[in-house]
Amino acid sequence: MNKNNSVKHQPDSEGEWSACPAGNLCKFVSVMKKRKQISHFITGAEILTVCLAIGLIGFLGMNQFSSEANQPGQRIAEKPCPGGLYCKEVLAHAKGYVAHTLDQELTQKVDAHLADCPHCQKKVDQLKANAHNNAANQKAALQKQAAWETYLLALNQ
Structure with missing residues (x-):
């Protein structure tokens, strides 16, 4: 082969690779x-x-x-409840309700609210239980005091 007549090799078919x-x-x-x-x-x-x-x-x-x-009562306090009172208002009047010092109209509103609100009913029940316990304790203390005074009087005679 001649240098001048050199032919570059080109792929004849798809199966042959060429240099990149x-x-x-x-x-x-x-x-x-x-x-x-x-x-x-x-x-x-x-x-x-x-x-x-x-x-x-x-x-x-x-x-x-x-x-x-x-704040468990906060969400409840935001919505109006039966009786025209909010939970926050009922809880503010709870001590007066338990002590029976509220006027008749407010007592009826609180009653209506308590009939449909278990949260407030639970709080009022707790107050009633505490008031009953306090009254019983006061009565027992007064009986002890009276018995002591009777004993002292008996000793002095």
């Missing part, structure tokens, strides 16, 4: 690395966004539960 021009393979690898980095960045951003959303929902939910636990 210089630098093409490096450019391809560089582009693929960048695509992979971008894909990892997007995946990380998606995961972070989901975690933040779940965290925010959890925080707001826990904050709502903790505020309800700290």
